[in-house]
Amino acid sequence: ETGVTQSPTHLIKTRGQQVTLRCSSQSGHNTVSWYQQALGQGPQFIFQYYREEENGRGNFPPRFSGLQFPNYSSELNVNALELDDSALYLCASSLDGGATTYEQYFGPGTRLTVT
């Protein structure tokens, strides 16, 4: 069984640019959630993908968008980057159990710096 992986590890972008972050879910998991973790804060829920569709969204603007692929891997896209977007971006995978919530396991994160 393989764990959650993310790429790239670090990224530096300029304000106004666009960025794509990638996540491969743990083997057997069909649900991927994305989080933004600012320094010294807890992870903030961005959105979740299940069966290639968005399945819930936190309080983030539309310039944060995502995709999930048939193999359950996922991308997070952020357009028109702002300085406040600098953070650790974590993805987490889990098995969707309908009414039952299953354990969620995190990837190592992508550290995004916007200058």
Place this chain on the structure above:
Amino acid sequence: GENVEQHPSTLSVQEGDSAVIKCTYSDSASNYFPWYKQELGKRPQLIIDIRSNVGEKKDQRIAVTLNKTAKHFSLHITETQPEDSAVYFCAASFSNQFYFGTGTSLTVIP
């Protein structure tokens, strides 16, 4: 949406003492409450969790209690060791959407 509050933000204990971290949540629909440990520069690691149909769960030196009526849950670490030093996050979840507290930085003093 769900709002999770966590206290204290920092906690220092002597090695061998107990540590308690408390969280409250707002959405009565939340039914799953995990705790994560995050060491500096590393990913959050699940250490224990509890579901809403259970009042208490224990795993060796770690225990979690849940009071659904009061909407609060707590993490208890007994016989603390220096390697327990880390940031701990609580979370509340419903339908696979997780909302995290702001974290508690625990320092265990040898």
